[in-house]
Amino acid sequence: MRAMTYRGPYKVRVDEKPEPVIEHPNDAVVRVTRAAICGSDLHLYHGMMPDTRVGHTFGHEFVGVVEEVGPSVRNLSVGDRVMVPFNIYCGSCFFCARGLYSNCHNVNPNATAVGGIYGYSHTTGGYDGGQAQYVRVPFADVGPSVVPDWLHPEDALLCTDALATGYFGAQLAEIAEGDVVVVLGAGPVGLFAARSAWLMGAARVIVVDHLEYRLAKAREFAFAETVNFTEVDDVVLHLKKATDWLGADRVIDAVGAEADGNLLQHVTGATLKLQAGSPVALNWAIDAVRKGGTVSVMGAYGPLFTSVKFGDAVNKGLTLRMNQAPVKRQWPRLLEHVRAGYLTPRDIVTHRVPLEDVAEGYHIFSAKLDGCIKPVIVVDED
């Protein structure tokens, strides 16, 4: 089969690989129709995530058609069109039994500090991902769902991570009616978090980024006020002034490990990998939120340490909430909102590239060329 493979930092190509096989009785093999490149795939692409191996296939956002099922699979049949959450999880361990699907203990031998994720290095279990013609889907009775007939395949695709994560980020922010919500980062997750904040009763939503085209999208798609941090002297002070000197009630970090805004942090974190990413956005969140407020962290960080301003978080009495999204818990509500027109996920897709051009897709997304917000990889016919 044809599959995207990692060749080292900033290098990927499409290789011929053996098709996946059933390795466990509850596995399925899915023929991928659409996959997406996630902002967090760029951390792998940039060589930031420990134990990212040459030959590994990325891709944790994908939809497709069931090609084969293992002998113990009951809930899926060959030919079903499925959406697959980015989490790989068993459904029965201590954590899954409590709804913490993203923290499963039975799928990742490489680390206890993170659950299982498709195509996201060996640090999340060493599973090949969905930027390929076929993918192995473990625990087929637990993770995937059949795509409803009325749901557009690209809306289903975005439900597998970006939309679910953005919406989950807004939930973790504990938004109450009338709150002022700041979202750092106007990428896919930030845009979805901003849009979701309104559903939870926000009175103001302010999105911060440095890419003007993404801020324009935040105004149009997420109905948000925007701040370009390169146009203000001090973004924290700017946000304080914009919130009557109080600070925002809730701040959502939708940036993560490769934040710009502080050259030293960026170079030590994102370029030289001396810390688990550049915590610029997280530090801005801690400083821009009001005392007693909530910071929701959706940005991805590596497993190493980062230089976070923890003293400010303590002294301000903040609540810091974070997790990888347990995607499937969000789906019933998200599908209601998509059907009602409250959420319009595929509006953020800017690029559609064939699998064979995946290297150019990664470069365009990574370098943020051509107004790129969300690239989708077209693998096969639906």
Next chain:
Amino acid sequence: MTDAETPYVAGPARRPVDRDALRARIPGWGADLDPADRPSYPREVYDPAATGAHWDLPEAQPELRPRERSVEHARLTPVFGTSAPLHGASGAVRRLAYRRFSEGRAAHWFLLLLGDRVDAVESHVRSLASRRPDDPITETGVLAEARAHGIASRRGRVDVRHQVLDPVVVAGPWVAAVGAGAWAVRTLVRRARR
């Protein structure tokens, strides 16, 4: 009340909200107003029957070749990925990281990052002897620069300051490899001449 007074006085218990105006402007405003009626509330809900799992402990996936694991795991997990098994010098570095250091130790992660760099070099060298050597032009996707308005897209952006470092990260190992090769050849030639 002027703006500057807000945090210095008590203010109202709740900020007044014009629900009708917000609903007119934002599709679905307030649809999830009740925090207790949101899908991830509360964070932990004990309901093992809800997941679709029909086992207490999943059957074990056959371990067809020795699978490295974190020393913080009491056992190999019942299911695991089989992408890109350990091999070569990078495999030795990674094996050491897994066997010797827990996830709580920085050495664990730094060794894994070192293994990644060794893996990249090993793989590049191996590819040179294959029918499909690594091609930094196509694999970095830089050919998209022309089609995707590379120059116009970067104009005035703050991240351009460190983007100049990206080619160093990409090309650095290649330059180092060529330099090392040239040095080795020169040394061999000099020894042969003696």
